[in-house]
Amino acid sequence: MSTEKKSAKEWPLVKGRALNDYRVFRTRSEIARSPRTGEEHEFFIIEGGDWVNVIPITPQEEVILIEQYRHGSKRIELEIPGGIVDAQDASPIAAAERELLEETGYRGTRSTFLATLRPNPAIQENNLHIVLIEGAVPSADVRFDPAEDIHIVPMPLREIDHLIAHGKIAHSLVVAAFHMLDLHRKGLIRA
C-alpha cells in the first residue's frame, strides 16, 4: 500500500496566458509540468485581489452581522462584513476598518489581525485576511455602492455556534473566520 509519508513537489510552470476579465475576477490558463510523470497539464486559475473578512464585536459581545442577497447562491446570506483589499489600503487591518465603516457605519477601538487563509488554493491565487475589531459602535451613516443593499443584524456572540450549526450562516469563509476567532480566544494565535 502506498500510504507512507513522502513530500509533495512543486510543478514547474511552463507557460501562462491571460484569458478573460470579469471585473471582480479574471481567468488565466497555465501549463505546468508534473514532477511525477513529466507530462504537461493545463490548469485554469482565477485571479483577483486579496480579500478581508472582519469580525466586529460590540462592547456588549454582539457580533455585527450583515444580511445581503448573493448572486452566486441566489439567497439572502447572513455574513460578516468584508471585501477586496484596495491598493490604497495601508494594510489588511486598514482595509478591514474601511470595509466595516462602509458596510455598517461601525468603528471599533481595537483591531487584531487573526490570520491569512487562502479562499481556494486549487483555483484561486488570492489570500483572505481575517481581522477582529472589538469595541465596535455605530459612528457614521452607511453609504452603499449602487450594487449593494446590506442590512445590519447584531447577534450575541454566544449564538454564532448555533447559527452555523443550523445552517443560518453558511458562507464557508465566514465559518473559517469564526474558527480563527475560536483559536484566538483559546490563546493559540500569537500576535
Next chain:
Amino acid sequence: MSTEKKSAKEWPLVKGRALNDYRVFRTRSEIARSPRTGEEHEFFIIEGGDWVNVIPITPQEEVILIEQYRHGSKRIELEIPGGIVDAQDASPIAAAERELLEETGYRGTRSTFLATLRPNPAIQENNLHIVLIEGAVPSADVRFDPAEDIHIVPMPLREIDHLIAHGKIAHSLVVAAFHMLDLHRKGLIRA
C-alpha cells in the same frame, strides 16, 4: 444612523447568459435588478458542480491529511481529501467515501454528514458538503489521476488547532470543515 434591523430583499434576475467554459468551472453573466434602486446591474457567476470535503479519522484519532501542489496558490498545501460530487455519486456521503478511497486508499467504518456550506455565495453557485469518516484504515492502493500527485500525512487530531493557528493548514474550506467537526463534537449538530 441607519443601523436598525431590516430585511434584505432578493434581486430579480433580468437575464443570464453563459460566457466561458474552463473544464472545472464555467462563467456566466447575469443582469439583476436592485430592489432598493430599481436599477439593473451585471454580476459574474462561477458555475460548477458541488464539492465534498472529507475529514477521515483513524481508530487512533489521527486525521488523514493530504499534501499537494496547488496551482492557484503556487504552494504545497496541507488539506483534507475532497473533490467534485459526480453525477454517479448517490449522495454527498458516497462522494466523500469515493474521494477518500481514490486520494488516500483509506476506507472508514462510519460516515456522518456534518454540513452543507457555500464556498463563496457572492460569486459561486455551488455547495460544499462536509463529511466525517471515522474508523478510517488503509485498504487499497492509490491510483492518481495524471494531473494529481498527492501525499498522505496522518496527523493527530489534537494537533490540528496548532497547524491552523500557525498557518500550516491555510485552505479556508478545510478550516471551515474543522469548525463543523468542532460543532459536531460539542453536540450542536443534529443528524
